[in-house]
Amino acid sequence: MKKRLLSLLLAAACLVPLSGCDWGEEPEETYDTLSQYYQQSDSTKQDTRLTTFGLPYLQGETWDPITCADGAQQTLGALLYESLYTLGTDFLPRPCLAESASYDAESYALTVTVRSGVTFSDGSALTAWDVVAALRWAKESVRYGQRLAEMDSVSYLGESTLRIYLTRNDPQFAARLDIPIIKGGTQEDTVPVGSGPYRYAKDESGVYLARRTDWWQDKTMPLERIELTACKNTDSMAYAFYTHDIQMLVCDLTGTNTSNVYGSGSYTDIPTSTMQYIGFNVTRAPFNDPKLRAALSLGMDRAGGVSAFLLGHGQTAQFPLSPSAVVYPKDLEETYSPDSYRSAMETAGYTSGEKSVSVTMLVNEENSFKVSMARKLASDLSQYDVKIDVKTLPYEDYLAALKSGDFDLYYGECKLTADWDLSPLLSPGGALNYGGVRDTQLETLLTAFRTASEGEGRQTAARELCSYLKEQAPLVAVCFKSNSVLLPDGAVKNDIHPTVSDPFADFQDWQLNMKS
Numbered sequence: 311m312k313k314r315l316l317s318l319l320l321a322a323a324c325l326v327p328l329s330g331c332d333w334g335e336e337p338e339e340t341y342d343t344l345s346q347y348y349q350q351s352d353s354t355k356q357d358t359r360l361t362t363f364g365l366p367y368l369q370g371e372t373w374d375p376i377t378c379a380d381g382a383q384q385t386l387g388a389l390l391y392e393s394l395y396t397l398g399t400d401f402l403p404r405p406c407l408a409e410s411a412s413y414d415a416e417s418y419a420l421t422v423t424v425r426s427g428v429t430f431s432d433g434s435a436l437t438a439w440d441v442v443a444a445l446r447w448a449k450e451s452v453r454y455g456q457r458l459a460e461m462d463s464v465s466y467l468g469e470s471t472l473r474i475y476l477t478r479n480d481p482q483f484a485a486r487l488d489i490p491i492i493k494g495g496t497q498e499d500t501v502p503v504g505s506g507p508y509r510y511a512k513d514e515s516g517v518y519l520a521r522r523t524d525w526w527q528d529k530t531m532p533l534e535r536i537e538l539t540a541c542k543n544t545d546s547m548a549y550a551f552y553t554h555d556i557q558m559l560v561c562d563l564t565g566t567n568t569s570n571v572y573g574s575g576s577y578t579d580i581p582t583s584t585m586q587y588i589g590f591n592v593t594r595a596p597f598n599d600p601k602l603r604a605a606l607s608l609g610m611d612r613a614g615g616v617s618a619f620l621l622g623h624g625q626t627a628q629f630p631l632s633p634s635a636v637v638y639p640k641d642l643e644e645t646y647s648p649d650s651y652r653s654a655m656e657t658a659g660y661t662s663g664e665k666s667v668s669v670t671m672l673v674n675e676e677n678s679f680k681v682s683m684a685r686k687l688a689s690d691l692s693q694y695d696v697k698i699d700v701k702t703l704p705y706e707d708y709l710a711a712l713k714s715g716d717f718d719l720y721y722g723e724c725k726l727t728a729d730w731d732l733s734p735l736l737s738p739g740g741a742l743n744y745g746g747v748r749d750t751q752l753e754t755l756l757t758a759f760r761t762a763s764e765g766e767g768r769q770t771a772a773r774e775l776c777s778y779l780k781e782q783a784p785l786v787a788v789c790f791k792s793n794s795v796l797l798p799d800g801a802v803k804n805d806i807h808p809t810v811s812d813p814f815a816d817f818q819d820w821q822l823n824m825k826s
Contacts, residue, residue, distance in 0.1 A: 359825045360801055364537035364556045365519075366547045373501040373510070375490035376444070376451050382547060385560045388812045389519055389536070390431075391490035391504035394422060394441065397811040399581060401635045401728045402764075403484040407436065407491055407505070409470075411484060415761070418462075418476040420483055426470060428526045430493045431509035438472040443494035445474070457486050457727055479761045482729035482768075488811040507531050507817075529818040551575070551796065559796045560813045564620045564679040576799045579623060579792040580808045581634040583726045586624075586683065588671070588786045589712075589735075590719045593746040596667050596696065597719060603783035605654035609691045611646055616789050619682045624789040629776045631730050632790045637772035642780060652694070660695040668697045669718035672711055675702035684721035687788065712744040720744070723791075728810075730772075731760055736784060747784040 366382045367373070375387035395403035405411075409425040428436040445464045448454040460483075462475045476483060493503035501510040507527065508519040519536040539555050541547040550556045563577070588606070590597035597603055612626035625633045628643045644650065655661050673684040681702055688698040698719070703711065711717050724735065724742060733756055734740040738748050755775040762768040795808050803821040808814070 359823050360557060360798070361825050362537050362557075363533055363822060363824075364539055365558055366539050366541045366550055366556045367517075368547075369540045369542055374492065374497055374499075375502075375504075376448050376454060376492070376497070380453075381544065382541065385558075385813060386519070386538075387490055387504075388506070388814050389508040389817075390501075390506045390510065391492060392506050393489050393491055393811070394424075394487045395484050396815070397485065397488050397728055397809055399634055399807065399809055401485065401581075401583065401632060401810075403487065403728070407441070408484075408487075413481045413483075415479055415481060418479055420474040420476070421467075422472050422474070424470045424472070425526075428505055429524060430503045430505050431522060432493070432503050433524070434493065434503075436491070436493075436505055437469050439466050440494040441491055442466045442472050443497075444491045445489065447492075447497055448489050454489055457489075480729065480731070481761065481763050485728040488728070508536065531818055532820050532822050554798065557798055557801055558813075560808075561794050561796060562791070563623050563794050564791065565677075575796050576801075577794040577796050578806055578808060579794050580810055580813065581625060581632060582791055582793055582810050583632055583728055584723060584791040585627070585630055585632075585726055586680070586721070586723045586788045586791065587630065588687065588719055588788065589722050589745050590783075590785065591715060591717055591745050592784055593715065594718075596665070596669065597745075599658065600782045601654075601658040602660060602696070603786070604781060605651065605658045605660070606691050606696075607780070607783050607786040608644055608646075608654045609648075609651035609693070610687050610786070610788065611690050612788055613646065615683050615686050619679055619686060620789065620791065623792045623794060625792065626789050627787040629779060630726070630732055630735065630785065630787045631772065631776070632726075634790075635730065637730065637769060639773045639776045642773070642776055648693075655694045655696075663695060666695045666697075668699065670699050670701050672701055672703060672708055672717050672720040674705040674708040676705055680721060680723065683788070687721070715744065715746060717744075729760070732756055733760070745784065749782065749784065752778060752782065752784070 365386060367386060368379060368382050371379050371383055373383050373386065373390070375384065375391050378384060378387070392406050394406060394408040396406050398404055407425050407428060409423045411420060411422045413420050422441070424436060424438045424441055430436060442464050445458070445461070449458040449461060460477045460480060462477045464472060464474045467473055474483070491505065496502040505526070507522055507525045507529070508531070509522055511518055511520040517538045519538065521531050521534045539550050541550055547556070547559060551559050590603055592598055592603075607628065616622065616624045616626055627633050627638075629638065631638045633640070652661065659665055671684055671688050673681055675681065681700070685700050688700050692698050712720060726732070734742045736743060736747050736756060737753060755771070755778055759768070759771040759775045762771040793810070795806065795813050801823055803823055804819065806820060807816045
């Protein structure tokens with residue numbers, strides 16, 4: 311993870327949604343300001359000794375990690391709750407509350423044994439029933455409902471065993487189970503009971519997180535007590551960071567909402583599964599031509615766009631898999647080259663002037679980071695006989711146009727599941743298949759990738775799928791966004807390694823720079 315000095319316009323869109331797709335907006339004038347700040351030298355770094363370590367919470371919001379608002383409560387939830395699996399920076403699932411699991415491809419059943427010896431913060435033992443209740447609750451939620459859509463049922467088989475039946479074959483389903491588990495029956499409580507390393511507490515000075523001395527994991531957390539500050543909204547959280555009332559935020563720095571609050575600190579980026587991409591209407595000219603679509607993939611200066619318009623908070627990608635994922639076939643990538651683009655456009659027949667065509671790229675107007683990315687890419691791609699105009703629309707109108715198929719191409723953003731199931735985007739009937747993709751060979755490759763077991767077979771399936779996507783290009787990946795952990799500069803002496811599942815993934819190793 312990268313960590314640099316940061317003097318920033320604090321974008322307090324804390325944590326992107328954990329399900330579905332997300333489109334948002336920032337003001338254009340932030341680019342120059344932020345770019346200038348990011349270029350400051352590390353020589354200006356200050357040694358910040360902390361007298362306390364505090365986190366924000368949103369007033370009046372539930373702390374239920376399954377139904378709470380996106381942002382502060384989710385960050386706190388990483389210290390209060392645990393899941394069956396967590397995702398590493400490579401997006402592979404790692405057992406947490408799951409002791410073991412087995413998958414039966416014939417019955418589409420995942421049988422999970424819950425770890426023994428785990429207790430909730432109230433002293434009661436974790437059982438399979440708690441997990442079953444939490445997963446059922448999650449399936450009904452806005453955040454996790456789509457992720458668990460193929461979970462047909464979940465059954466309690468005994469004190470330590472549960473079974474999840476799926477609607478189709480998916481041996482990688484465990485990658486979707488980084489879902490917080492709360493004690494059964496406490497979901498209506500303001501702060502449901504969890505099994506994490508801290509518990510919610512209150513005294514005469516207010517509310518705080520207290521380190522659990524009975525936590526089942528053999529790790530020593532660096533703080534006995536974490537102070538909590540009530541905030542009304544993301545603006546007040548940003549201000550609390552600026553005034554050092556809180557010492558950490560988890561944010562999407564190119565997200566939707568912006569706070570006009572400046573501060574100094576450092577950031578560590580977290581790779582996410584949120585992809586930005588160009589989608590085509592493949593049912594009509596000119597994008598019913600796969601040679602043209604594939605040529606356009608070669609004409610995009612992805613790295614330049616991410617650096618300038620996402621301020622470096624993203625990873626370029628040429629395939630709809632995170633570059634951090636072990637299945638990403640980096641060797642299939644093509645180096646950006648204007649000469650290669652010209653050659654590909656010539657092969658497709660779009661350099662002679664005989665096929666000159668003007669098309670419109672749609673993008674929702676709410677996020678000017680995205681709008682600027684769309685305009686930059688449209689400019690990159692309009693060098694020859696295809697001229698691309700960018701049209702911004704309010705999100706509802708944008709979505710209506712996509713659903714009706716009334717577009718040439720569009721700039722989109724979508725959060726993928728960590729098993730990299732691309733069927734919503736590329737399969738007939740997929741909820742996000744706005745471009746009308748229908749390709750039997752592609753469907754075969756998608757199925758082979760989804761049903762392959764982890765290891766060499768899955769690597770091979772991913773490579774074969776991406777080779778075909780490179781040739782046919784029904785959509786073109788641009789990048790995967792990153793979230794950021796913000797801390798006062800010098801507050802932590804060592805590098806930290808947050809993940810999309812847990813911003814405190816290695817909290818036991820943080821060397822906090824506390825005043826003695």
